[in-house]
Amino acid sequence: MSDPQRVVVLAHEKFPDRAKTATGVLKYADYDVVAVLDRDNPGTSAADHRRDLPDVPIISAMSEAPETDALLVGIAPIGGGFDETWREDVRTALERGCDVIAGLHYFLEDDDEFAALAAEHGCEINDVRKPHDEIGVAQGTAADVAAEVVLTVGTDCSVGKMTATLELVEAARERGIDAGFIPTGQTGIMIAGWGNPVDRVVSDFTAGSVEEMILEKGDEHDVLFVEGQGSIVHPAYSAVTCGILHGSMADKLVLCHEATREVVHGYESFELPAISEYVSLYERLADPVHEADIVGGALNTSHVDDDDAAADAVESFADELGAPAVDPVRFDAADLIDEVF
Amino acid sequence: MSDPQRVVVLAHEKFPDRAKTATGVLKYADYDVVAVLDRDNPGTSAADHRRDLPDVPIISAMSEAPETDALLVGIAPIGGGFDETWREDVRTALERGCDVIAGLHYFLEDDDEFAALAAEHGCEINDVRKPHDEIGVAQGTAADVAAEVVLTVGTDCSVGKMTATLELVEAARERGIDAGFIPTGQTGIMIAGWGNPVDRVVSDFTAGSVEEMILEKGDEHDVLFVEGQGSIVHPAYSAVTCGILHGSMADKLVLCHEATREVVHGYESFELPAISEYVSLYERLADPVHEADIVGGALNTSHVDDDDAAADAVESFADELGAPAVDPVRFDAADLIDEVF
Known part of the structure; x- marks a missing residue:
């Protein structure tokens, strides 16, 4: 590219x-x-x-x-x-x-x-949305790279996973950590200037398309931040989420959520489960392929009017999560980097 | 076709x-x-x-x-x-x-x-492996059909999900149940004479490609048996499994396993989790989209030499599962149909 x-x-x-x-x-x-x-x-x-x-x-x-x-x-x-x-x-x-x-x-x-x-x-x-021809089936080798792999996972689509990932990369770099960004969607790819459009590859190659990127960059950085997609309980897009979870073999997960979101965006008859259920599901689903812990949360409070209410929402999200949380846009992703690394 | x-x-x-x-x-x-x-x-x-x-x-x-x-x-x-x-x-x-x-x-x-x-x-x-052009994103509507939807899910690839599904269809029909078969792979499609190759569609359309088939056949039969693919904890293919689980919005799940299988086929460094963990993971992952229970199991005992040992293996699988189990090829799928319907 x-x-x-x-x-x-x-x-x-x-x-x-x-x-x-x-x-x-x-x-x-x-x-x-x-x-x-x-x-x-x-x-x-x-x-x-x-x-x-x-x-x-x-x-x-x-x-x-x-x-x-x-x-x-x-x-x-x-x-x-x-x-x-x-x-x-x-x-x-x-x-x-x-x-x-x-x-x-x-x-x-x-x-x-x-x-x-x-x-x-x-x-x-x-x-950038045209997958290249060599993408294939995952080999289960993403964990072999030197870098620690951090994946953003979501409670839904459009909760701010890409933004949270990019803010974490910037904050990590400001702290002197050699951080790389692994894009998985077209906007992330345009920003990064490279990458596989994971949601456009053949379904059998979903995990493989992520693994290929981890293997390509995993020995160049100390930490890779992988842009997540969708949600593991999304009626339409969970396949892509699951493929990224297993293909990346992430060590750490950051759960992204939007304050006040209660039903699936665009699929309003489906209620979101409790935050604690997301934590359990993501960790247990990851475990047989590669053990991963939810180490923090990113809450998008862009629809919350004042900063005090937003700070309260972040605190309550951290409580449900049992892990530190931030709004990386309204407040500062650096707080999460300090707690996680 | x-x-x-x-x-x-x-x-x-x-x-x-x-x-x-x-x-x-x-x-x-x-x-x-x-x-x-x-x-x-x-x-x-x-x-x-x-x-x-x-x-x-x-x-x-x-x-x-x-x-x-x-x-x-x-x-x-x-x-x-x-x-x-x-x-x-x-x-x-x-x-x-x-x-x-x-x-x-x-x-x-x-x-x-x-x-x-x-x-x-x-x-x-x-x-048959060429997906047709109209396959798109799932709408979350598969549960709207009149038929009850039964999905075979697996502990791994190549444990006999397609065979179990076809044997269940035959056994159900022999019991007078109006049963339909929903194929998801190339062999199933050739047998059925129609169907979407779920593992070859664009990853974003995985659930959608299954939903489309359920909507097409769901009002023609009383029960649809959906051919599952892969396993929810497979290092390479879990995306397809997850898309079928959520896209089909199955009411009942039948867990398929091969006796003596302990590690992922072709990915031998990955151990299979306990059967009880599969039950929990499949049910909890399905739940936010559509509640589904594992109602039975199909054990492939083709690598077990004598019938007594095979019967013991089936019994012990049923115990771990907490549900009735059969080997639908060696013994008879009808026993499972009787218990489940």
Whole structure:
């Protein structure tokens, strides 16, 4: 995968609140983001829209962009298709000799016009959601690496596992720990600049696609933080969660939860079990493959209004968990790093 | 999928012991198997090789076959490739106007010669391991069907889940129960003549691919028996197991085990947990999505020499399980049906 220094992030009409990939890249990726494309907000800065985002100019179109190495598609419509209103920007990027990075279900490298332009101008099209062909069955060897493996697991989808993982990596690095990040979804892959889209591989290879990444990075770092997906009791996505749990052979688990979440997101007839039941299920399910303990929790309190109530929610979550907990965004992931390492 | 009456089953050089699909089709499928192709044993009968198989003639090549509607590839090399020594038989079948059914990773419909012959002679090539395009994310609705759903779950791979499922279906039907079979692997699909290859779908769609089948058949039968895959604590395949457990929303579980199995097949450094731990894990993992009880067990005693020792093993398995158990092949699945329904 190319590792561009400078990128322009496409986020038309959805920035910032419906542009999870764009904001994730702005906050956590090592790229130098030189501009955000959003035709709804030209002339403003990303920082004007959300105070945790950097001061990056927003422009209307790729034709106005400063010099850059790549265009990164930072939004996805429902279903992961390609929005034809983006075509002119992608075309312009390729004509300028820029690579294009996308995480859509629609693969840009299979688009005849884009493929021809990329060949003509010597650019790379990187569809990060396309699993590479060598991914196969797990061998049960992820625990052989030198690094300690920490996996974020969840009570549900969309509770903040990726964010918690990235905050833990940053906090660990600030404490001088040599920490690596193992991405498992398209946004994590775009942020990291590499990785397997675990939710898009053949089901038999779910664990194998995680194991491959652990083996690749496990001797380069002291600790690997693996981005979890879904939840072990999710009606639709538990297979991916289970494959990541066993494929990573994690030593430590961090349980991620969203304050006030009581039913499965998008599947509201399914109630979430008690936190203590999650602890027991994750640990007992991991055990026959590799013993793992839930060593801490990350609570997303973004829907809790004031900081006092949020702190109370974190404390009560830690009690249920029987382990230290933080909100790594509202408060500080460093507290958890200090307790866990 | 076509539903041919008469089939010829290809099983060159592997019949019967390394031809699980061929023997499964001979024992359980509704097809009229008119011949088996095995160039090592022409002139013999399937029944000569294993007493539980029907009296079907074995011939050397498709060119000698009696009239038939389809050729079914009943063996797979390691890796699921196409063995070029089979090409002449497949070519002959298509030239005779027969459909071809295969469960290989190598898709015969993508083979230029076979595709051209099929078009020329008006035949269908059915690669049962190719998932159809409409498979998607589960909606959590499998429990809405009228049928009771029974799922076989395992302590490991290759313990006899498919066989146990098919024996339970037969025994239930003999008791007058309107029972349906939900296949999840290539052999089950060939036997049933339809179905989704759950282990080959996109990992995010694992549960969805099972749910789709339950919804399709759930109002046609009183009981559905779902073929399980893998084991919930398998280092490589637990994702598929978990997806089937939650996607099927099973009401009842039958735990399948092989007598004397103590470590994971092919992953011998991993010990199997106690039977009681499997019972607890499967039931607690199922519960937040749909409550399911382990109501019985199926023990594969094929490696136990005498019937008395096998009966003892079944009894001791039932004790550990806290539920009735049988060996559905050596003894009779009907005993379990009587206890469970």
